[in-house]
Amino acid sequence: MSEKFRTARALPPEAVVDAELAPITAMMSSRLMVLANLLRRGALLRYKRLTGLSSVEFGLVASLGRRPPMSVVRLAEAVGMDKGQISRALAELVARKLVAKQANPRDNRETLVSLTKAGLAAHDAIVAGAQERNRRLLEQLGPQDLELLLGHIDRLMLTAAEMLAAERELG
Numbered sequence: 306m307s308e309k310f311r312t313a314r315a316l317p318p319e320a321v322v323d324a325e326l327a328p329i330t331a332m333m334s335s336r337l338m339v340l341a342n343l344l345r346r347g348a349l350l351r352y353k354r355l356t357g358l359s360s361v362e363f364g365l366v367a368s369l370g371r372r373p374p375m376s377v378v379r380l381a382e383a384v385g386m387d388k389g390q391i392s393r394a395l396a397e398l399v400a401r402k403l404v405a406k407q408a409n410p411r412d413n414r415e416t417l418v419s420l421t422k423a424g425l426a427a428h429d430a431i432v433a434g435a436q437e438r439n440r441r442l443l444e445q446l447g448p449q450d451l452e453l454l455l456g457h458i459d460r461l462m463l464t465a466a467e468m469l470a471a472e473r474e475l476g
Contacts, residue, residue, distance in 0.1 A: 333461075344442070351434050356427040361386075361394040366403065366420065366428050374407065374417035403427055 329335055352363045368383040369375065377395070381388050395418065398404035403424035409415040420428055443451060
């Protein structure tokens with residue numbers, strides 16, 4: 306843990322604002338974003354090393370997982386991108402024989418995608434890596450600390466979702 310975070314955590318909330326940290330960086334949301342970004346960057350480096358996948362390709366393989374074939378539209382929704390944004394990555398995954406495409410037998414206008422055997426192996430490597438990273442991240446916490454942390458995170462996510470809904474209502 307950096308000395309700045311250790312010092313800021315030891316101070317009462319009103320003193321943190323006056324600490325060396327800029328006020329915005331002392332806020333919980335900023336710290337959580339820094340943590341999330343560190344975890345994301347480390348994960349992307351690991352999966353690039355283990356599977357050779359780019360960040361978009363990684364997201365597609367992770368979303369396809371061990372599921373039945375899904376439409377390209379549904380996959381795009383799952384990763385939070387539009388069809389155009391994922392088309393190049395999908396083409397690369399098909400060329401590398403990690404993803405297979407087929408026409409939907411119920412609607413030949415729709416394309417379904419699924420992982421191939423090699424794609425499933427890449428997916429399984431991603432899952433194993435994620436489990437290892439999760440274990441390493443949490444090994445410093447005892448069972449009670451972990452339960453408390455997860456409870457706090459659940460409450461923070463609920464409040465954040467409510468805040469998002471309120472912002473959407475305001476336009």
